[in-house]
Amino acid sequence: xxxxxxxxxxxxxxxxxxxxxxxxxxxxxxxxxxxxxxxxxxxxxxxxxxxxxxxxxxxxxxxxxxxxxxxxxxxxxxxxxxxxxxxxxxxxxxxxxxxxxxxxxxxxxxxxxxxxxxxxxxxxxxxxxxxxxxxxxxxxxxxxxxxxxxxxxxxxxxxxxxxxxxxxxxxxxxxxxxxxxxxxxxxxxxxxxxxxxxxxxxxxxxxxxxxxxxxxxxxxxxxxxxxxxxxxxxxxxxxxxxxxxxxxxxxxxxxxxxxxxxxxxxxxxxxxxxxxxxxxxxxxxxxxxxxxxxxxxxxxxxxxxxxxxxxxxxxxxxxx
Amino acid sequence: xxxxxxxxxxxxxxxxxxxxxxxxxxxxxxxxxxxxxxxxxxxxxxxxxxxxxxxxxxxxxxxxxxxxxxxxxxxxxxxxxxxxxxxxxxxxxxxxxxxxxxxxxxxxxxxxxxxxxxxxxxxxxxxxxxxxxxxxxxxxxxxxxxxxxxxxxxxxxxxxxxxxxxxxxxxxxxxxxxxxxxxxxxxxxxxxxxxxxxxxxxxxxxxxxxxxxxxxxxxxxxxxxxxxxxxxxxxxxxxxxxxxxxxxxxxxxxxxxxxxxxxxxxxxxxxxxxxxxxxxxxxxxxxxxxxxxxxxxxxxxxxxxxxxxxxxxxxxxxxxxxxxxxxxxxxxxxxxxxxxxxxxxxxxxxxxxxxxxxxxxxxxxxxxxxxxxx
Numbered sequence: 001x002x003x004x005x006x007x008x009x010x011x012x013x014x015x016x017x018x019x020x021x022x023x024x025x026x027x028x029x030x031x032x033x034x035x036x037x038x039x040x041x042x043x044x045x046x047x048x049x050x051x052x053x054x055x056x057x058x059x060x061x062x063x064x065x066x067x068x069x070x071x072x073x074x075x076x077x078x079x080x081x082x083x084x085x086x087x088x089x090x091x092x093x094x095x096x097x098x099x100x101x102x103x104x105x106x107x108x109x110x111x112x113x114x115x116x117x118x119x120x121x122x123x124x125x126x127x128x129x130x131x132x133x134x135x136x137x138x139x140x141x142x143x144x145x146x147x148x149x150x151x152x153x154x155x156x157x158x159x160x161x162x163x164x165x166x167x168x169x170x171x172x173x174x175x176x177x178x179x180x181x182x183x184x185x186x187x188x189x190x191x192x193x194x195x196x197x198x199x200x201x202x203x204x205x206x207x208x209x210x211x212x213x214x215x216x217x218x219x220x221x222x223x224x225x226x227x228x229x230x231x232x233x234x235x236x237x238x239x240x241x242x243x244x245x246x247x248x249x250x251x252x253x254x255x256x257x258x259x260x261x262x263x264x265x266x267x268x269x270x271x272x273x274x275x276x277x278x279x280x281x282x283x284x285x286x287x288x289x290x291x292x293x294x295x296x297x298x299x300x301x302x303x304x305x306x307x308x309x310x311x312x313x314x315x316x317x318x319x320x
Numbered sequence: 321x322x323x324x325x326x327x328x329x330x331x332x333x334x335x336x337x338x339x340x341x342x343x344x345x346x347x348x349x350x351x352x353x354x355x356x357x358x359x360x361x362x363x364x365x366x367x368x369x370x371x372x373x374x375x376x377x378x379x380x381x382x383x384x385x386x387x388x389x390x391x392x393x394x395x396x397x398x399x400x401x402x403x404x405x406x407x408x409x410x411x412x413x414x415x416x417x418x419x420x421x422x423x424x425x426x427x428x429x430x431x432x433x434x435x436x437x438x439x440x441x442x443x444x445x446x447x448x449x450x451x452x453x454x455x456x457x458x459x460x461x462x463x464x465x466x467x468x469x470x471x472x473x474x475x476x477x478x479x480x481x482x483x484x485x486x487x488x489x490x491x492x493x494x495x496x497x498x499x500x501x502x503x504x505x506x507x508x509x510x511x512x513x514x515x516x517x518x519x520x521x522x523x524x525x526x527x528x529x530x531x532x533x534x535x536x537x538x539x540x541x542x543x544x545x546x547x548x549x550x551x552x553x554x555x556x557x558x559x560x561x562x563x564x565x566x567x568x569x570x571x572x573x574x575x576x577x578x579x580x581x582x583x584x585x586x587x588x589x590x591x592x593x594x595x596x597x598x599x600x601x602x603x604x605x606x607x608x609x610x611x612x613x614x615x616x617x618x619x620x621x622x623x624x625x626x627x628x629x630x631x632x633x634x635x636x637x638x639x640x641x642x643x644x645x646x647x648x649x650x651x652x653x654x655x656x657x658x659x660x661x662x663x664x665x666x667x668x669x670x671x672x673x674x675x676x677x678x679x680x681x682x683x684x685x686x687x688x689x690x691x692x693x694x
Binding site: 059061064089090092093094095098099101102103106107108109110111112120121124125154156170 | 495496586587588590591592593594595596597598601605606609610612683684685686
């Protein structure tokens with residue numbers, strides 16, 4: 001498959017397997033999806049379906065027990081999997097792609113001032129002097145709504161919401177085209193979550209940034225999403241335009257996932273999915289969701305094809 | 321839009337800054353008080369233990385009696401003197417000698433006098449031991465042996481500390497590699513004490529291969545030129561120093577490697593990697609910097625531990641150090657020497673602990689003087 005350069009991010013057959021004492025965990029097992037510039041894709045799925053591993057695989061932040069890491073990741077027309085670690089560090093890290101981590105408390109160095117940490121990427125990648133980098137950091141602080149005098153504070157002196165804003169400021173300081181957000185609001189209260197999402201929306205329109213937002217909070221993420229990718233057992237089972245997805249999810253798993261979100265109006269009881277997601281050590285053959293699927297039929301024992309429906313894709317026998 | 325306005329927090333910080341000095345002084349005086357109490361208790365316990373709770377008095381009394389009787393017998397051997405007069409003479413001399421050594425006052429009273437002397441660093445005179453220059457002053461005995469110990473222990477321990485920290489940092493980067501597994505496999509070698517390795521080293525390098533000396537600090541007679549003397553010293557130091565290093569090397573490496581491994585799996589280290597920092601920068605700013613307090617503590621305690629020397633290793637290698645002196649002092653019940661070394665050790669430890677509090681506050685922004693609102 002050749003890369004189509006209209007995409008900002010093009011992931012093809014991305015795999016990340018870990019070695020554990022119980023066997024090889026296929027956390028990311030052949031993921032494909034594309035993202036256009038200035039779009040936000042939301043990756044949703046249950047806990048343990050490989051969402052965070054997917055982020056790690058895209059960012060090449062591999063743990064020590066990697067068993068297999070392969071596939072292709074194109075950023076514009078740059079194929080990053082072929083780069084050596086040093087080339088990748090110099091060309092991709094924080095220049096083309098940055099990260100807002102899951103837990104901002106632990107993601108900030110406790111003994112460095114937050115301003116220095118925000119300014120750091122400018123100094124490393126663009127050889128900017130410290131004063132200039134700090135100016136850029138101050139600009140970013142203003143942009144994300146952190147009081148400017150907080151640059152001299154340490155992470156432990158900030159509230160959870162402020163820390164998350166600092167992490168966002170840090171991810172934007174070099175103005176990368178793509179920002180990965182790994183559950184950026186999961187540790188925050190509802191008000192702060194809403195604030196952060198408003199901030200992200202503003203950044204997206206003002207700075208033309210693209211986002212890959214990894215979350216299990218479908219309701220809140222619908223605010224930001226242009227596209228939705230549903231992940232199940234290490235694979236993407238559906239990629240769709242957000243509008244169509246929220247109206248009419250195609251994959252039975254997506255439908256179940258949507259039905260499990262409580263609604264303010266209407267008498268629908270929140271639905272749940274019976275059973276457990278399959279073990280990623282020995283994933284079942286055929287459709288991985290088949291065991292829990294209400295619409296399963298004979299064909300589900302065979303590996304389902306990825307069906308392309310316009311811009312959208314769904315990996316299910318029902319849509320063949 | 322922001323629900324988290326900082327003004328309230330700022331006010332709080334300013335108002336606490338006003339009485340930071342007061343809090344600091346209160347904290348410091350409390351710390352000093354605690355450390356003084358610790359030193360007093362430690363030294364008094366040492367005095368009691370070194371005197372075996374006063375039993376050393378009995379030993380000394382018997383010693384005095386025996387030597388005085390012999391002395392009187394020798395003095396009066398050729399003199400016509402009655403048994404009573406001789407006995408009287410004996411008793412007078414014994415009383416005089418006991419008075420000279422202070423044995424006429426009860427031990428419990430003297431123990432407090434010893435404590436006072438020890439705390440004011442008035443180390444007094446040894447009972448039996450003599451320095452190589454013939455002085456009985458405890459200070460002279462200790463100062464004479466200290467350089468030898470500091471030279472041997474300093475070289476070995478500093479080498480051990482810096483190499484193991486440096487290598488462990490490298491090792492933590494290649495978790496599960498061949499070298500990593502090798503270090504883990506070899507770490508039980510540290511179960512054997514340094515003198516155990518020393519005995520084998522002496523056997524191999526001195527007795528069989530005859531390339532290094534058996535022990536001691538310099539050859540006899542010592543070389544006359546400074547360079548010759550240094551080289552000779554170095555040659556004598558190789559075996560004891562390497563047994564000290566080898567016996568602790570792998571466990572120390574293993575400890576530090578595990579320590580760095582834990583700290584290098586922190587989220588902020590991953591974040592630093594994602595930001596594109598070089599591995600050198602990550603190690604410096606994201607692994608070493610946050611762990612600096614622990615490293616400094618270990619280093620400070622190591623520096624104090626140099627003071628006591630390595631008792632048995634020094635004995636095996638006939639190294640004229642402090643460890644051997646303490647060993648001999650214990651054998652002689654020479655309490656002033658034992659107490660003297662202990663009191664200096666206690667003071668060094670207390671000063672180090674006191675200073676470490678301040679070092680922590682400097683290197684770790686999370687450490688603040690207690691009593692604040694955080």
